[in-house]
Amino acid sequence: MGLHAYLMLAAVLFVIGFFGVVTRRNTVGILLGIELMLNAVNINLVAFARFNADIVGMIFTSFTIPITVAEVALGLAIVILIFRMKRTVIADHLDILKG
């Protein structure tokens, strides 16, 4: 399997994640989509590291994974707070920035 296969996998994963982000109505679903997109990026990094024989991509990925975990924790905390205040987690109802 060459580099292209990995890149294709990453691209498909990214598009699926993006699709989830823009179509999901539930805020938690949107967060899941974001996670998919991030992991697509991680696959890209690892794949390039592997095929270019450069360790830097691996190291970078080992940093992004914990950061992603932290980000998810933060995002979920925000969602819970929003739910406490507005009694809803549906993204269409959270439009206080409407002009």
Next chain:
Amino acid sequence: MTDPARLALLALLLPASSFIILAVVTPLRRHGRAAAGLSVLFAAGSLVAAIGALRLSTDGGFTEWLWAWIPAEAGPLVTIGVLADGDSALMLVLVALVSFLVQVYSLGYLSDETGPSLGRYYTYQSLFAFSMMGLVLAPNFAQLFICWELVGLCSYLLIGYWYTRPEAARAAVKAFWITKAADVGLLIGIVLLWRQTGTFDFLDLLQMADTGVIPLAGLGVITFCIYLGASGKSAQFPFHVWLPDAMEGPTPVSALIHAATMVTAGVYLLTRTVWLFRLTPDVMQIIAWNGAFTALLAAVLACVQTDIKRVLAYSTVSQLGYMMAAIGAGFASAGFLHLLTHGIFKALLFLGAGAVIHAVGTNDIFQMGGLARRMPQTAIVFIVGTLSLAGVPLFAGFFSKEEILGAVLAGGFPGPFGMLLFGAFLTAFYMFRVVFITFFGTPAAAHHAHDHHVHDASPFMAAPLWILALLSVGIGTLFAFWHPRAEFEELGWLTPTAVVVALAGIAFAYLVYQRRAISADTLAAVFGPIRAAALRRFWIDDIFAFIYRGLMLQLARLVGWVDRYLVDGILNLLSAWTLMAGDRLRRMQSGRGQDYVYGIALGVLLLLVWIRWPR
């Protein structure tokens, strides 16, 4: 102290310190009487110093005492200090003398004023004395202009002394603005002169004029601009309109500022810089003709006034016209001599009129009448002043006025000479009209009610009157035996003519207003149109009012309209468009996170297309 400049500086700084003390020490000023005492004391000291400076000064010898003010690479650009010579020392003595006498006189005249108000009066008086002396002693145009504006300010403050009266406030503003309009000319003239010659200094300029280094091109405009400023201050046509209105101020102020000193500043300036004006004969012609015209115009106007102070005001305008005419004819010394004698006897006349007004309580001469019996002292001094002004021999005005007539004729101006001669007749006529109506004739009914008020003035007021009267007679008598040599060939027939003209005017006034051999009504009927025109002040005030209301206010209204609707309109339209566009664009913001994600995705897509677009 053997240097006249040092004494002159002392004379200048005494009133200045009096002003500063009165301005800073509030309790002293609000006490009134104490402030007056301090001011009078300093004025007396100033007078002594001025006389000392005059005794030490020599004719034609200049002594300077200068400080650098604005430094520049090649020596100071502007200096301040004093320049004492024969002319400025004489003028300094006149200013100090009249200033001192008027301050003493005011002690009596303004005795009914409250403390703070009297303190304010003496503060202004001190400031005026300082500024006027600074003007007289100015060694260059820059200091002269500063003091010029300061005396204008004092004039404004003192005309509006009774500022609660609307007429006084209006007159103060009128005087300020009209002289200010003319002062713009002076400022332009000074700046242009500096550009042409590179100096403000009188002595440098005099040297340049003597050696003929001053470029003549454009000098006419410069001297004309300077003359404009002088004609505003010295109430020459068409700027004379402010002076009669300035009589709303207290009478001592009229005597000091609007008769003896400040209004002569213009004449003094021309005397001081006459070597500059000699280079531009065209401007000299204008000065001579306008001076003679002003003299005649004001004399006609004086004939129809019923307010004693207004008669004197117009006669001041007229006499200033005489001085200007003499300067224009090329004999500045004749004009300067008349300035000095006029300062003495016109101050006397105003103070005399003030004594009458103080006693009777009105300015209208037809409500006075028969005052000679009640106020004999005042009548005597007033008649001395009148004889001086009319130009009767042995009185101060005779010699100087005759010298002006001779100067104008010798300068080659027969036209102005005729106007001035007729003006002399009118001068004698209108002044004796006032004398006969006020001091002789039948007492008018109006002031019978407060007859007990009508008596000679208190010592404070009487003493200055007598001093000035004695000076008028003394100078006149002195000139009869010894008089300064004229710069021109004197004509034998001139003296008898001048005397006859003056006596004819007196006789005519006697026939009309005393013997009533010629009815005043008949006279009015004969001169109907002129009289009607003179009563309307020849519509000159109306023209000024028209220029102000009809032209300037309309222009202001037009400019205001353009500003309000055109300039502001464009800006308002732009801001309205901005608001509207913002309102439309606002709707793009849905507030939903996912819409923004679409936006970002679209942006990224466009970026990719742009990057990848084949070029």
